[in-house]
Amino acid sequence: MKLANCTQCGAVYVENVHGLCVKCLREEEEAEDLVAEFLREKNKASLEEIHQATGVNHKIILRMLKRGRIQSDAVISYPCETCGAPISEGRLCEACSNNIVRQLKPDEWQPKPEQPSERKGNQRLYIKDLLKNK
Ligand SMILES: [Zn+2]
Ligand SMILES: [Zn+2]
Incomplete structure (x- = not known):
């Protein structure tokens, strides 16, 4: 048996697939x-409407x-x-x-900054010098 903290109330309980202690599990049921009862009568409801009607957080x-x-078909x-859009x-x-994807993979979304030509020149010089020294 493995003990864990209830993800709802933090109480120590014997771990189960729900991640909830017996008390919270019953409350959740x-x-x-x-x-479910509320949605039986409604075809469409927002989270806020469900909350208002049932008191469930x-x-x-x-x-x-x-x-x-x-x-439910609701x-x-x-x-x-992030922005509160439904x-x-x-x-x-x-x-x-999409924003998050962009932030995680900036290379795929943003054009790579142009390398300054000065640096290109320097690099070429550097490689030439290397060859010369060999
Ligand atoms: Zn609990
Ligand atoms: Zn958003």
Whole structure:
């Protein structure tokens, strides 16, 4: 048996696939029922609407979404973690994920700065000198 900290309340519990202690797991199951019930009547709801109607906190609803626990045709939108634009999957809207890709791989997105011709000249000189010395 392995002990871990509950990802919800931080209590020490015997590790399970949910990452939650028994108390939080039960609370989450109740929350899921509430949300599922609410979505049965709605075709489309935003994270905020679900929260307002059920009192379930955003974190739990998002976790349900990410785990695919919300079994519904409802299109659920919630705010992008960076700019707040409504999204229905992942953590960031398309624009923000593109931004991140750009930041991670700047070489692929930005034109390489032109090498100053002066430096090219120097490099050529340097190579010539090397050949001369050999
Ligand atoms: Zn807990
Ligand atoms: Zn965004």
